[in-house]
Amino acid sequence: MLIGIIGAMEQEIKLLAESMVIAETRTIGMRDYYTGRLFGQEVVLVFSKCGKVAAASAVTTLIETFEVKLVIFTGVAGGTDSGLNIGDIVIADKLVQHDMDASLLPGCKKFEIPLLGVDTFEADSNLTALGVKSAQHYISRHLKQDVAPEDLSEFRISIPSVVVGTIASGDQFIADSHKVRTLNAEIPNLKCIEMEGAAVAQVCYEHNMDFIIFRVISDKADEHAGINFPLFIERAASHFTRGIIQQFISEAGYL
Template identity: 70%
Template sequence: MLIGISGAMQEEIQFLSESMKISETKTIGMREFYIGELFGKDVVLVFSRYGKVAAASTVTTLIEVFKVDLVVFTGVAGGAEKTLNIGDIVIADKLVQHDMDASALPGFRKFEIPLLGIEAFEVPEKIITLAKQSALHYISENMKADVSKSDLEEFNITTPNVVVGTVASGDIFVADSQKVQSLRNEIQNLMCIEMEGAAVAQVCYEHNVDFIVFRVISDKADEEATINFPKFKKNAASHFTSGIIKRFIKSVTLD
């Protein structure tokens, strides 16, 4: 089994690379792919860069060049579900491209991917379960060792919630509460909004490769999003995502 790990934060890739036994590095499409072993599993690690096109290109390389059997994608996101707070973790069970709209053409629904007839890409239940267990384990066993008490207090993080739900992706950094409410009205069980996950899901679907996407809530996707984002990403979220991946990699198996 070969696992492709791709993230939207350079910091988390750095943390993970420090734990890897790297045997080779390849530069493809302006990206550095680290090939090696992580907790006894063969992995390829890469920074995806930002946005749907960048993520899709990266994951296509993981699948076509490296022949990975499973794709793990992580990063931060803006919370759409009102009960979520900074530091909470969302495990995707469905992913939607919220900026896909061909409905002006006959026969297409909003969010539907033309020619696929799919509005939401679904994650296998067994992988969702393992990802949730990995997140809960990290929070209870490792979080306080990784993130300083002062940073946890600044972002009002005690015990983050881990939820399963829909992730919406689009090439927009959403910082508009009215936009969030509009998407909540249109997308069932919407938990968070980001810029890559549904593109990753589409590529994996088209290649019949299993995948998991999880996100750490960095802001409320509202008018204060740009104020909260940079420090949280650097000091907390990158530790969260890399820590959860480490636990996930230790436990994952493929039939």
């Protein structure tokens, strides 16, 4: 089974690329697609760039050109659940495009994709459960060996939580606590916000393709969101991404 793996920022997939045995690199639509073996699994790895259009373009190419059978999207996100902290992990069971609003059209409600009749995209429950198991395994067995103690201390990471819930996506980097409160009031069980996941989920939905999307909390999506964001991606998030995907691949042999 060929798996497609996407990260929206180069740092998010850096360690995955270094862990790959790359057989071929193809440039399509200004993106490099690396084909080869990762932790014993045949994969195609791509840095999609940021935003919903970029992510949708990348996943469409993975499905139509490379004919992958499963899509993994990973990276960081701003936490919207007050109980979540930097380093916690969210596995999506539902995804919504928080900047989609065609509710002025007859019969269309906020967040609904016009002409598709869908406002949320649901992940396969078995894949979600496998993602939770993989994240918990990484945290308990490998996190403290991968991430330097001083970095764990700086980001106040002890034992990260792994939660399942809704991820909201939009073409905005949100650093606004008022906006977070508004989204929490509108979207049930919202855990985090980012810029790509729901677009990936929509493309997969339209192609009847399995997907799993997980995010590592890098900030609280508030007025301080930009302060730790670059450092966290470089020093910690890339390790989370590689470790969780390695375990997920090893657990997914039955797929």
